[in-house]
Amino acid sequence: MIRIGSGAGFAGDRLEPAVILAERAGLAYLGLECLAERTIALAQLRKLKDPNEGYDPLLARRMERLLPVAKKNGVRLLSNMGAANPVAGAAALLEIARRRKIPLKVAAVTGDDVLQLLEPNDRILETGGRVADYPWLVSANAYLGAEALLPALASGADVVLTGRVADPSLFLAPAMHEFGWDPADWDRIAAGTVMGHLLECGGQVTGGYYADPGVKDVPRFAELGFPFAEIEPDGRFVIAKPEDTGGVVNLMSVKEQLLYEVTDPRGYATPDVLADFTTVQIRPAGTERVAVSGATGRPRPQQLKVSIGYHAGWVGEGEISYGGPNARARAELAAETLRARLAPEFAELRVDLIGLSSLHGRPLHAVGEPYEIRVRVAGRAGIREKAERVGEEVEALWTNGPGGGGGARKYLREQIGVVSTLIERSRVRPELHVTEVRGEEATV
Amino acid sequence: MKKRLYELAHCRAGDKGNTSLLSVFALRDADYPLLVARVTAQAVKAQLGHIVRGTVTRHEVPNLCALQFVCEDALGGGVTTSLAMDAHGKSLSYALLEMEIES
Numbered sequence: 001m002i003r004i005g006s007g008a009g010f011a012g013d014r015l016e017p018a019v020i021l022a023e024r025a026g027l028a029y030l031g032l033e034c035l036a037e038r039t040i041a042l043a044q045l046r047k048l049k050d051p052n053e054g055y056d057p058l059l060a061r062r063m064e065r066l067l068p069v070a071k072k073n074g075v076r077l078l079s080n081m082g083a084a085n086p087v088a089g090a091a092a093l094l095e096i097a098r099r100r101k102i103p104l105k106v107a108a109v110t111g112d113d114v115l116q117l118l119e120p121n122d123r124i125l126e127t128g129g130r131v132a133d134y135p136w137l138v139s140a141n142a143y144l145g146a147e148a149l150l151p152a153l154a155s156g157a158d159v160v161l162t163g164r165v166a167d168p169s170l171f172l173a174p175a176m177h178e179f180g181w182d183p184a185d186w187d188r189i190a191a192g193t194v195m196g197h198l199l200e201c202g203g204q205v206t207g208g209y210y211a212d213p214g215v216k217d218v219p220r221f222a223e224l225g226f227p228f229a230e231i232e233p234d235g236r237f238v239i240a241k242p243e244d245t246g247g248v249v250n251l252m253s254v255k256e257q258l259l260y261e262v263t264d265p266r267g268y269a270t271p272d273v274l275a276d277f278t279t280v281q282i283r284p285a286g287t288e289r290v291a292v293s294g295a296t297g298r299p300r301p302q303q304l305k306v307s308i309g310y311h312a313g314w315v316g317e318g319e320i321s322y323g324g325p326n327a328r329a330r331a332e333l334a335a336e337t338l339r340a341r342l343a344p345e346f347a348e349l350r351v352d353l354i355g356l357s358s359l360h361g362r363p364l365h366a367v368g369e370p371y372e373i374r375v376r377v378a379g380r381a382g383i384r385e386k387a388e389r390v391g392e393e394v395e396a397l398w399t400n401g402p403g404g405g406g407g408a409r410k411y412l413r414e415q416i417g418v419v420s421t422l423i424e425r426s427r428v429r430p431e432l433h434v435t436e437v438r439g440e441e442a443t444v
Numbered sequence: 445m446k447k448r449l450y451e452l453a454h455c456r457a458g459d460k461g462n463t464s465l466l467s468v469f470a471l472r473d474a475d476y477p478l479l480v481a482r483v484t485a486q487a488v489k490a491q492l493g494h495i496v497r498g499t500v501t502r503h504e505v506p507n508l509c510a511l512q513f514v515c516e517d518a519l520g521g522g523v524t525t526s527l528a529m530d531a532h533g534k535s536l537s538y539a540l541l542e543m544e545i546e547s
Contacts, residue, residue, distance in 0.1 A: 038524050126461050126522070209456065209534075215471075216454060252454060252469065255508045259467035261458030265505050265512050278505055294507075312525045350520075350527040358528075359535045361494045364542035378527040418524040420461075 002178050004171055004195070005228035007066070008032040008079075009202025011039050015062055017203065017226035017245070022069040025228050025242045029174040030070065032062070032079035033167050033200045037418040040164055041309025043083035044139035045416075055089030055161075056081035063096055071102050071158060078149065078170050082161040084139065086110055087433050089161050094437050103439040107157035109148055111430035112164040114306055114423055115140040124308075125420045136311035138416060142304045142423055145271030146192075147183055148430035149173035155434050164307065166270045168196025171229070179233045183272070190275035190297025191235030197268070197275075198239055198257050198292070202226045205239060205257040206247035220246030236293040238285050249288040258282075271304055271425075273297040303422040312417035313380050314387035318394025319354070320401070320408040323372035328356070330402035331373035337401060338377045341393050345386065346379035374407075380415065388412055447547040453479060455537035464496065464518035464533040466540050468511045476509040482545040488513050491543040495536065513540075 005027045007018025011034045022030055034056050047054025056062075059081045070077055082089040086108035097104035118140050120132035127133070141164035152160040153173060162170075172192035175181065181188045198205050205227045207218035218224070225245025231237035241249055258277060262268055268275040276296045285291035318338075322331045335351045342349055352358035354374035356367075377394060381387040391410025398408060449455075449468075452475050458465040468483060470476040485502040492500075498516030505512055519533050520526035530536075 212454075215450075255469050255510060256454070256456040256467060258508065259458075259465075259505065259510060259512055260456055261460060261465055262467075262512060263460055263463065263465060263514055265503050278507055280507060282508070315527065348527060352529055354529070359530050360539040360542075364491075364539055376529065380525075380527060415525060417522070418461075 001230050001232050002028040003228050003230050004174055005030040006199035006202050006226055008034050009204055013202055019065050019069055020242055021226055022066060022075045027075045027228060029076050031170040033170055035080040035083055037307050038416050040083050040141050041139040041416040047084045052088050054085030055083050059089055060092060063093055076158055078160040080162045080165050082108055082163050086161045086163050090435055093159060094435060097437045103437060105157045105436040106159045107152035107155050108433040109152050109162040109430055112141045112144050114142045117427055122421045134310040138309040140306055140308045142306045142428045143271050144430055145169050146173040146176055150177055151432050153177040167200040168193045168270055169272055171196035171199050175231050186273055186297030188235040189273040190295040193270055193273055193275045194280060194295040195229045195231055195237050199227055199229060205253055206241045206249055207253055210253050218248050238289050238291050240289045249290055251282055254282055254290045269301055273300050304425055304428055306421045306423050308419050309416050312415040313382050314384045315378055315380050315413050315415050316387035316390030317378045317411040318391040319374055319376045320394055320397050320405045321372055321374045322404055327373055328369055331375050333402045334375045334397055338393055342379060348380040350378045352376040445547055446544045449543040449545055450541040455541050457534050457537040459523050459532045462517055462519045462522040464515040464536055466513040470509040473509045483511055
């Protein structure tokens with residue numbers, strides 16, 4: 001049995017839970033999933049400005065705390081924090097190691113960047129259109145699988161740093177490495193993929209994105225612990241969390257995460273396998289422990305999914321609040337006014353009443369008059385200056401809007417859209433770059 | 445007698461592009477057949493039709509006493525380009541749990 005932990009479920013995740021896992025969960029491996037679809041495109045933009053950039057902006061902060069503990073306890077780290085530039089991320093890690101006098105070997109895995117391999121006629125999966133429909137491409141990254149990480153693990157690296165890798169593969173790879181699983185042993189690969197899928201979102205299997213007071217209570221929520229799996233050579237595993245942390249691991253939390261973002265429960269597709277979740281069995285296995293078994297798999301897809309980032313223009317936003325008597329009518333007047341002032345300039349404009357209809361379109365059960373409402377408007381434009389108009393019109397409501405408007409704020413962001421295509425597996429060639437700081441260097 | 449789905453089930457929302465994935469689980473396993481009978485793809489489309497513009501497909505997952513709903517064209521054009529507050533549709537789980545069913 002080995003223990004594999006999950007130290008981050010998205011780029012901005014909390015830092016402390018990973019340190020707790022590395023300190024006292026008896027882990028062999030700790031995976032940190034930090035790369036959403038859009039995140040890698042933003043990283044690519046940073047790399048274009050500076051060739052030494054383009055890895056996760058939080059990498060240094062996370063690793064300053066995590067590396068010493070992980071190294072002391074022999075916990076090997078795997079993360080996609082390499083983002084658009086794993087080699088530069090590895091260099092940044094070695095710099096930390098040198099300064100802290102920690103001997104460290106880092107394996108960077110590249111080869112996911114396939115921007116130069118795209119063809120204008122490649123099909124866009126979401127729209128049925130073509131790559132040529134997107135003239136302002138930022139990035140194109142193929143989802144590598146666990147096999148691409150095996151040479152990095154075999155190199156003996158303390159840290160494996162990647163760019164785009166299928167999220168579950170970060171956790172499947174160490175199981176394959178430790179137990180010597182055949183990549184075509186589909187049931188075991190499916191079992192490791194189910195484990196990876198349950199771990200990849202960090203706290204989402206231990207009570208995060210779950211708590212609902214009185215229905216789904218989560219003790220010591222503020223100290224939510226992150227999960228680890230205890231996996232056996234045959235692929236059976238238990239999901240658990242470190243003792244003396246907050247959160248829950250129960251059948252409900254595990255079920256919710258098992259089906260999270262799953263389009264077809266009979267065929268969950270990764271670069272490694274088509275996994276069938278409808279054969280998975282879960283049962284309680286002690287306090288805050290759930291046993292998972294029975295996953296089955298079919299041969300992996302012949303093609304790899306590619307995530308393409310493109311410039312989708314600029315979004316301007318603004319918000320302002322109304323409260324007290326007749327708040328709703330004044331908010332509605334503000335909304336109508338903004339629409340009238342902005343609609344002629346914006347083909348894509350959205351006005352929301354926060355507190356009433358911003359999330360679900362309208363209240364889905366009877367509600368009284370809300371005490372306060374926040375008006376929010378968002379519009380898209382091709383150029384920055386035009387998008388800025390949205391926030392300006394909201395601020396102008398201070399003196400040109402209904403009575404008692406308060407707390408106006410404006411925001412502006414560049415929007416990166418993401419679409420997908422497929423690429424032949426044989427055209428994607430993962431590469432390994434191993435660098436290290438040796439003991440004598442580290443102790444100089 | 446009518447019951448709110450919230451009394452019988454828990455739900456989590458996920459997203460893939462412009463598709464919202466809504467996972468519905470019986471709070472008590474014994475209620476799963478009732479969910480299978482009442483929480484149909486059609487009923488979900490009726491509940492969320494003003495948000496979900498496309499097709500709703502249902503997968504039964506009896507090993508988890510779960511129903512998985514694949515709701516197409518539900519996220520304002522897609523997570524990365526939507527102008528909505530909740531671009532991921534993460535709050536849609538609770539819009540579905542507002543549904544009233546005959547029990």
